[in-house]
Amino acid sequence: MPEGRSIPGGIRSGGGLVDTGSVRDGDAVCWDAIVVGAGPAGCAAAYDLSIAGRSVLLLDKADFPRPKACAGGLTRKSLSALRYSVTPVVRERPSAITVEKNAAESAVIRSLMPICAMTVRDELDDFCLRQTVEAGVQFERIDPIETIDEMNREVHLRTRARYFRAQFLVGADGVHSQVRRLTGEARWFRRGFALEANVRTPDAASAAMVFDLGTVSGGYGWVFPKGDHLNIGLYTIDSSEKLNRERLATYIATRCGAVNTEQFVGQYLGFGAEQAETSSARIFLVGDAGGFADPLTGEGIYGAIMSGQAAAKAIEGDLRGKKAAASAFMQATARLRADLRLSSAGARWFYAHPDTGYRVLTAPMLRSLVLRAYASGSGVAALAQAVKNIVEILPL
Template structure:
C-alpha cells in the first residue's frame, strides 16, 4: 500500500450513514485497513422516509446485507399514488437490473445494521468521534487525514483533539459537509434543494404492502380548500408503525418560507381515517431535514478527498431518494480507492482515484439534469395539478413516470419505456 508508515489506516471514512458504511464495507472487503468515524453512537435516528427503492435493495444485495422479513424488513410491492381524484397502485417494474420489490426499515436500526456490517467486514468504527476538519500536506495541500475529538452523548467535547492519517479520506458527513467546506468546496445554489418533515404513527395498517404517495395535499376538503405546496408519503414499517411525512422541492437552494410543521398538521387533520393518524397514536415529534440534490457540491474527488452521499448532494431531484445513491457512491469510491492504492506511483494512484467522479457522473449526471428540469416544472402548482388529474389514469404514462421517478429502468435494452428514459439521460448534459 502507498502511504507513510505513520498512517493510521489505508482509508478514513467520515460518517457512518449509508454512503460511509457502504464505502467502509467495500474497502474492508477489498482487504484495506479502514477507519470509520461517526459523531454519534449507534443506534441513532436520522430524518428520512425509511423507504428503499429496488435500486437501493440491489446495493444491499451486493453488500451481502440480510434482507429477509425475519431480519426486520418489510417488503413493498410498489407505489400507491393518490391525487387528482385517482387512486392507482403501480407495481415495481420487472427488470433484470433491479429486484421487483422495495424495502422499508426505520433508520434507527437500518444505519446501525450497516455500520455493524462494515465492522464485520473488518472496518474499525469509532463512535462519538467528531471530525473537525481536514489535515493537509503543507507542501502540496493534499488531504492526508482529519482532526477529530471525542464527544459525549449530547455532542459536547469529551477529550483532546486527535489527528488520524490516511492516503485518502471519504467525506460522507451528511448535509453539513464539514470536510468539504473545510476545503473551500461550497454548494451550488443552482441545484435543487428539498425539505422534508416526518414522524411516526402507530397504525393498524402497519403491514400495508404499498408505499403510499399523496400528490395533492389540501388544507381542508379537496376542491373546497387550498392546494398546499408539497407531497406526502406513508411508508408502513411492519412493526406496528408507519413513517409519515411530507416534502417539497425548489429548483434552487434559496430558502423557502413554508411552515412545514403547520403544513404537516393540516395534512394530518385531513388524512384518511383508516390509518388512525391521531395525536394519541403519534410516536415522537415532527422533525425536518434539508435534502441537497443533483450533485450540488464538488468535485467528487480532488486532493485526496472523496465526497459521497448528502455531502455531495447525491439525492435525486425526482423523488428525494438518497439511500440508493449513497450506497452506490460508497461502492464506486471503494473500487477507485482499492485500485488507486494498488498502483505503484502517486500519479497512477491519482488517476485511479479520479475514476470515482467520472463513473458517478457518467451514471447519474444526465439523470439528475433531467431531474432539475422536472423540478422546475412541478414548482408551478397548475402544472402539477394537470399532470396528476390527466396523467394518472393512463397506464403507459404512469409506467413511464414510475420508472423515471424511481430510477428503476434498464440502462441498456429493456422495453420502449426503458429505451426512452435511457436515451434522455444519455443526451442530457451531465453538468
C-alpha cells in the same frame, strides 16, 4: 459521551485493535482511508475498501442506532447495489403505489414484483454498520472535526482531543458535512427538506404506499407502511415552502383522523452533484455530503450507496497504481451525475405542474414506466424527460 464507548449490541467503538493516535502523541497510524459518516454512503465506501484488503477507519459523531429522518424505502436498484442482504430489517414489501392529488383523486399502480423494501432508517443504518464492522472496518465515535489538512500524500484530521492520518478521506457526513465545510466552499450544493412522523394506527399493516402530489409546493406527501406503524411525511425542493410540525400534524389528521403520532423529525437532503466538475486529489464527498440525492424522487439511499462505492473503487485503483483517484471518481460517478442532471431539470418542471404531472403519471400507457423507473432505476431521469415530452402530445 466519551469516545470509545460500546455501541448497543456489542460493536465497540475503538475496539482496541490499534492506536488511532491523539493530539498529545501526534504519531497516529496512517490508514489507507478514513471515512467520516457511518450512514449508507460511508458504510458502502468503507465496506468495499475493507473487503479489498485496505485498512479503513470509519468515524461518526453519533451512537448507533440513532434517529434518522428518512422514509426508509429501499428501491430494487438500491437493494441490488448493496453488497449484502438487508432482509433482517425489512418491515414490508409493497407491490403497489397509490398516486394521489391533494389526498383527493387517486390511482393505484400495481406491480407483479415488490416495488421496494420498507425499513426503519435507524434499524437499517445500524444493520449496515454491523455488516461493515464485521468486514474488518474499525469504527470510532468522535467529537466534531476541527481541522482537515490535505498533504501531498496524506490527509490529517483533528478533533478536540484526537488526531488521525490517512492516504485518502471520504466525506459521508450528510447535508451539514464538516468535511465539505472544512475543505472548501461548494457553490454547487443545494438542499431539499423532508419532515416526517410515525403514526400508530390499527390498520397500518394493510395500508397502501402513497405519493400525494400537490399537497406541498415543490414536492409531495407520502405514506409508507412499516408493519406496526405508518411513516407519513412531506418533502419539498422549494426553499420558500415552510414545513413544520403543525403543518405535518394537520396533514396527518386530514388523512388519518385522531391518531397517535410520534417522533416528528426533519432532515435536509443534499443535491447538486451533477454540477460538481472536479474532485480533490485525496478527499471525496459522497451521499448527501456530495449532493447525490435525487431531487425528483427525494431518494437519497441509492445515490449514497453508488457514490460511496465509486469512491472506494477510485481509492483502491489509486492505491494499486492504476489511475489517480480524483479522475477515477469523476469517471465512476459520471452516469449517476448525468441522471441527476436530468432529474433536477425534470423535478423543476414536474413540481411546477402537479395537476398535469398527476394525470401523466396515472395515464394507463405510462404506469409500467413509472413503476420501472422508480423501483429498478431503469430511467427515473429518463422518466422526467419523457413526462415533459408526453405532455406536449397527450390530450390531458
